[in-house]
Amino acid sequence: MTAIEFNHRIASLKDTLELFTRRFTKDQEESEDLIQDTVLKALTYRDKFKQNTNLKGWLYTIMRNTFINNYRKAQRARTTHDDTKELYYLNVADSHTFNSPDSSYEYKDIVNCMNDVKSDLLIPFKMHVDGYKYHEIADSLEIPIGTVKNRIFHARKEIQKKLVAYST
Structure with a gap:
């Protein structure tokens, strides 16, 4: 099918497209x-259309x-408009918090618990926290990647235990 025939067939389906909308x-x-x-x-993706298939479909x-993609995009972009005097809703402090007082720790408490972890566990853990990838840590420390993952896991578990003990 030539481009002209394709364009003509699409143009002839305009009324049907209106009904679809x-x-x-x-x-x-x-x-x-x-x-x-x-x-x-x-028209842009005409080459994707296969001959002898249902053009309408x-x-x-x-x-x-x-339509679905536009709807999703609109939902993501939807913002709240505050028409109240003095922008009341935008200026009210958020009373909802994800941290409960029982489980919140100060940064220094976490650092203290981290420093008590054995150095062979702590070095890969700190590197991971700093943003290094597993393979980068393995290459740097010249150990297998499985060992890196294992040490990070055990360091995290040890720190969690110390934080729980610290809070009681």
Whole structure:
């Protein structure tokens, strides 16, 4: 199928595409935008269309996926508008906290517990905390990667035990 024939077939399905958009939106402008996006993607990816397949179904799939992607993008971008006087809701302190007083530790307490860990466990653990990858730690210390993972795991468990004992 030539590009001209393909374009003509898509243009002949414009009314059908309008009916498809009714499944997704009642707004006329959104409907027109969705049709335009669908046709643009269809023309852009014409080489992906296989001869002797259902063009209407292919266009519907493009339209549905475009609608879903646009919806998700809009949900991520949705922000809260505060129209109250003095921007009350934006200026109120957040009373919700993820840390409970029972499980919160000061940085110095964690460092004290870390310093009590054996050095063969502590060195790989500190390197991992500093952002080194397992293979980088293994190369630097000239030990197998499995040993690095094991030492980091045991260092973390030892620090957790000391922090629990520290809090009581």
